[in-house]
Amino acid sequence: MIFAALQQQPVPPPLPLFEEIGEQALPGVRTTCGTSAKDYILEVNGGGVLLADFDGDGKTDVVIVDGSTLARAAKGEPGFPPRLFLGRGDGTFMPAGESWAMGGGRFGMGGAVGDYDGDGWLDLAITQWGPTRLFHNEAGKGFREVTEKAGLGPGSWGSSAAFLDYDHDGKLDLFVVNYLEFDPSKVHARAEGLCNWKGHPVMCGPQGMTPLRSQLFHGGGDGSFTDVSAAAKLETAAPAFGLGVMTLDFDGDGDTDIYVTNDSTPNYLWENLGDGTFREVGFLRGVSHDANGKEQASMGIACADWNGDGRDDLFVTNFSGETKVLYASGKGASFRERSTSAGIAGPTMGLLGWGASFGDYDLDGDLDLAFFDGHVYPEADLPGTDTSYAQLDYLAENVGSGRFALRALSALGPAVSRASAQADLDGDGDLDLVALRIDGPVRVLRNRALHDAAHHWLGVRLRARGGNRFALGARVTLLWKGGSASAEMRTAGGFQAAVPPELHFGLGSVSALEKVRVRWPGGVEQDFEAKELDRWLVLEERAP
Amino acid sequence: MIAALVCTALLFCAQQQPLELDPRTLPSAQAGRWKDFDPAKLRAQELPPSMREVKAALEALDYPRALAGLQATLTGTPDFPPAWHQLGVLYFKLQRYGDGAACLERYLAVAPQRIGDTRVLAHCYYSLGDYARARAHYEKVLAVHPEEVEALRGHALALMRLAEPSEALVELEQVLKLAPGHQEAWEWKAQILFDLEELEPARAAAEHARDLDPFSPRAWFLLGRVCADLGRDEDATAANRRFQELNSISGDLRQVESDLCYKPGDVALLKHLAELRARTGDRARTRSDLARLFSAAPTSIELRLFGLERLAALGDFDAARLVAQKLEQLGAQDANTWKQLEAFYARAKDRQKQIEAGERFRRLSGK
Numbered sequence: 001m002i003f004a005a006l007q008q009q010p011v012p013p014p015l016p017l018f019e020e021i022g023e024q025a026l027p028g029v030r031t032t033c034g035t036s037a038k039d040y041i042l043e044v045n046g047g048g049v050l051l052a053d054f055d056g057d058g059k060t061d062v063v064i065v066d067g068s069t070l071a072r073a074a075k076g077e078p079g080f081p082p083r084l085f086l087g088r089g090d091g092t093f094m095p096a097g098e099s100w101a102m103g104g105g106r107f108g109m110g111g112a113v114g115d116y117d118g119d120g121w122l123d124l125a126i127t128q129w130g131p132t133r134l135f136h137n138e139a140g141k142g143f144r145e146v147t148e149k150a151g152l153g154p155g156s157w158g159s160s161a162a163f164l165d166y167d168h169d170g171k172l173d174l175f176v177v178n179y180l181e182f183d184p185s186k187v188h189a190r191a192e193g194l195c196n197w198k199g200h201p202v203m204c205g206p207q208g209m210t211p212l213r214s215q216l217f218h219g220g221g222d223g224s225f226t227d228v229s230a231a232a233k234l235e236t237a238a239p240a241f242g243l244g245v246m247t248l249d250f251d252g253d254g255d256t257d258i259y260v261t262n263d264s265t266p267n268y269l270w271e272n273l274g275d276g277t278f279r280e281v282g283f284l285r286g287v288s289h290d291a292n293g294k295e296q297a298s299m300g301i302a303c304a305d306w307n308g309d310g311r312d313d314l315f316v317t318n319f320s321g322e323t324k325v326l327y328a329s330g331k332g333a334s335f336r337e338r339s340t341s342a343g344i345a346g347p348t349m350g351l352l353g354w355g356a357s358f359g360d361y362d363l364d365g366d367l368d369l370a371f372f373d374g375h376v377y378p379e380a381d382l383p384g385t386d387t388s389y390a391q392l393d394y395l396a397e398n399v400g401s402g403r404f405a406l407r408a409l410s411a412l413g414p415a416v417s418r419a420s421a422q423a424d425l426d427g428d429g430d431l432d433l434v435a436l437r438i439d440g441p442v443r444v445l446r447n448r449a450l451h452d453a454a455h456h457w458l459g460v461r462l463r464a465r466g467g468n469r470f471a472l473g474a475r476v477t478l479l480w481k482g483g484s485a486s487a488e489m490r491t492a493g494g495f496q497a498a499v500p501p502e503l504h505f506g507l508g509s510v511s512a513l514e515k516v517r518v519r520w521p522g523g524v525e526q527d528f529e530a531k532e533l534d535r536w537l538v539l540e541e542r543a544p
Numbered sequence: 545m546i547a548a549l550v551c552t553a554l555l556f557c558a559q560q561q562p563l564e565l566d567p568r569t570l571p572s573a574q575a576g577r578w579k580d581f582d583p584a585k586l587r588a589q590e591l592p593p594s595m596r597e598v599k600a601a602l603e604a605l606d607y608p609r610a611l612a613g614l615q616a617t618l619t620g621t622p623d624f625p626p627a628w629h630q631l632g633v634l635y636f637k638l639q640r641y642g643d644g645a646a647c648l649e650r651y652l653a654v655a656p657q658r659i660g661d662t663r664v665l666a667h668c669y670y671s672l673g674d675y676a677r678a679r680a681h682y683e684k685v686l687a688v689h690p691e692e693v694e695a696l697r698g699h700a701l702a703l704m705r706l707a708e709p710s711e712a713l714v715e716l717e718q719v720l721k722l723a724p725g726h727q728e729a730w731e732w733k734a735q736i737l738f739d740l741e742e743l744e745p746a747r748a749a750a751e752h753a754r755d756l757d758p759f760s761p762r763a764w765f766l767l768g769r770v771c772a773d774l775g776r777d778e779d780a781t782a783a784n785r786r787f788q789e790l791n792s793i794s795g796d797l798r799q800v801e802s803d804l805c806y807k808p809g810d811v812a813l814l815k816h817l818a819e820l821r822a823r824t825g826d827r828a829r830t831r832s833d834l835a836r837l838f839s840a841a842p843t844s845i846e847l848r849l850f851g852l853e854r855l856a857a858l859g860d861f862d863a864a865r866l867v868a869q870k871l872e873q874l875g876a877q878d879a880n881t882w883k884q885l886e887a888f889y890a891r892a893k894d895r896q897k898q899i900e901a902g903e904r905f906r907r908l909s910g911k
Contacts, residue, residue: 196803196806198638198639198640199563199608199638199640199806200563207799264795283768283769283772283784283787284772284777284780284781284784285772286769286772289765291735291739292735292762292765293761293762293764293765293766293787293791294762295791295795321639323673331773332773334772334773336739340704340705340707341707343707345673345705346673346674346675346705347673348673349671349672349673350672350673382564383563383564383565383566383643384563384566384635384638384640384642384643385640386640386641386642386672
């Protein structure tokens with residue numbers, strides 16, 4: 001049952017852009033997150049999607065973070081392990097060998113990708129109901145769990161995480177977003193009928209449960225981490241039901257700030273003060289609530305310079321009955337909610353959103369949005385909810401003048417989607433997508449964008465000097481006659497997701513660049529020539 | 545015959561929970577049955593008996609019972625227009641906007657001449673995010689009642705959502721001309737001006753909204769946002785602080801109010817509501833919530849004592865004295881009641897009553 005508003009406003013068919021190839025790309029790969037009844041809040045977030053080239057063959061690989069069941073947890077059995085699938089370079093994947101196998105944790109959620117020891121290989125952090133786990137990449141030959149040495153505990157329920165170098169010491173740090181304290185023996189089950197939504201009994205939470213603070217771990221560069229949350233002043237904000245994370249330099253001062261989406265509590269924007277501390281400025285910068293001053297149940301985050309002012313904008317997915325929110329960077333370092341004028345507010349009212357990303361999917365030179373939806377309550381299919389459990393996923397096509405036109409993302413139809421991440425999986429120069437369906441198969445959406453004189457692109461990978469080898473926090477600006485585009489290097493993927501450390505620019509009919517300017521972490525600027533488009537560049541930081 | 549139909553209807557409703565019934569499945573009347581319907585000409589004896597039950601349930605804010613009664617009415621007297629209308633409004637209050645729209649669309653289908661009654665249908669479209677349809681329907685309602693304030697307000701919001709802020713402002717000005725104290729309209733005016741980067745006028749509107757209702761979190765939120773953009777960080781921080789205080793409570797208030805829609809007589813919820821309200825410092829709304837609590841448990845001494853304490857803490861001694869009077873009757877033989885009353889009258893500086901209460905306490909407790 002599609003909710004009433006969409007019955008009245010038919011959704012335009014998908015562009016011939018994304019082809020669902022999950023069955024060929026990752027045959028038989030599914031995830032589990034509790035039981036289908038969803039009796040407890042632990043069972044609704046789904047797993048994670050982490051994209052990166054782990055084996056160094058130039059092709060994007062994927063780690064699927066899997067969950068567990070409460071029955072397994074009660075018996076002390078490990079959760080289903082995270083699994084690496086190596087990319088073949090054509091959008092399909094194959095299971096990685098035994099050396100890449102990761103043990104089952106407790107109940108996996110998401111994670112982060114980053115080269116924490118500066119050896120040139122991308123490592124993994126895995127969040128879960130339990131302490132965060134760490135896996136070292138053994139020079140592209142396999143993963144080795146190093147959680148015990150890492151010092152990432154204690155942890156109760158980590159949802160999303162991101163690597164960053166907040167203090168420019170060349171050693172990656174880790175930010176872990178925590179959700180809530182969950183003890184099945186103390187939480188009421190759905191069947192007890194104590195928690196209601198639109199008159200229907202549903203699983204309980206997060207209201208009435210204990211929210212948690214995020215954690216910042218300072219990286220020692222050798223696989224050890226120190227919890228510096230208190231020293232960084234993260235305890236100056238109230239604990240919240242954290243779900244998503246994004247790293248961005250919102251104020252353009254050269255250091256990395258952190259945006260956190262919270263469920264049913266205000267979202268936080270942690271301004272990096274440059275002295276090892278942070279200040280929560282979500283309200284002052286206009287990204288804590290919707291325009292009505294109402295905190296939302298926020299999940300996914302997309303981040304990119306959508307309005308072309310050189311500063312990144314934010315797009316946040318929320319609960320049904322709330323609109324998805326577009327926070328556009330404005331004057332100063334503030335944001336303004338532009339969901340209504342962008343044409344996003346009304347059509348997304350009935351959707352409950354998760355993974356989201358900005359990308360120039362049709363390579364026409366402007367940034368579109370992709371977002372994945374699906375309700376948390378199976379009861380959403382009961383009468384009177386104005387929504388449904390399975391929902392459409394959307395491509396919001398940038399149609400210029402600050403507006404988007406919403407279309408179905410693919411021909412799949414309604415699904416109960418969760419985390420998503422994007423990368424050029426098949427090496428053809430456009431952005432493909434990987435997404436999870438809760439308790440279902442993994443989706444791979446291959447982009448079939450046109451590649452011709454009106455649809456150019458450029459990809460950029462950076463190699464910095466020092467330990468932050470993949471240059472997280474760097475800003476890359478493409479300059480051409482009469483125009484420019486810029487993007488920040490990151491691996492944070494919003495909700496329980498990570499993306500490769502690489503930047504993709506759709507250029508449309510721009511056929512030549514004047515230069516590529518890189519502001520490396522630490523602030524040094526360096527210009528490069530880019531004589532040819534439609535390729536991936538690897539830019540190296542010059543010696544001082 | 546009608547009695548038989550009502551019995552059938554009640555049986556029908558007994559078999560299916562009112563919240564699980566899809567109103568679209570209710571039976572239809574013969575075409576044209578209600579084409580000349582005019583509520584002004586409806587005589588009391590023509591009302592289906594179940595509508596009296598509905599009226600009582602609505603007065604008691606017992607929405608599930610009202611829902612069952614309306615469904616019964618529409619089963620026994622298909623397409624009875626007042627029942628469709630009331631059912632649509634009720635679903636809207638329950639935030640079941642699709643169902644609300646379906647009922648009011650049905651109301652218009654059977655009584656198309658009544659379009660002027662259906663601004664809530666436009667509210668439903670708006671709440672579903674269908675702003676174009678909401679706008680069109682508000683315009684139809686306003687064609688009949690051009691000065692209906694809530695339709696004008698809704699029309700303004702729909703225009704705002706359709707990215708026509710200047711037109712929305714004009715419409716809000718019309719609302720404020722008709723109802724200068726319309727606090728929400730001032731808030732929306734502030735927000736639209738803020739979006740248009742007209743910061744000083746936005747600040748003035750937000751301040752006016754705040755003055756009209758100092759307990760509205762949104763007014764403080766808007767004021768804080770405007771001040772932040774004006775670079776008045778201290779004012780912004782102060783406004784944000786007040787916003788956070790009120791908002792931390794208002795989220796819980798919304799949850800309790802929502803729960804009460806489905807459990808209207810739940811004393812624990814009603815007490816929690818009054819408790820939260822008292823924490824905002826809003827005397828008028830606290831009185832109202834306490835009245836609702838006392839009505840649900842009219843003989844409870846414990847709850848009256850709770851109310852007495854909260855009102856006294858708010859400094860609302862006029863309302864507290866009324867509660868104290870009732871306690872003197874309810875707890876006439878209860879020593880603890882008189883002990884509490886003695887303390888209350890001391891706090892209210894009513895020496896005579898304090899002495900009387902103290903004597904009653906000592907007599908009843910044997911001290």
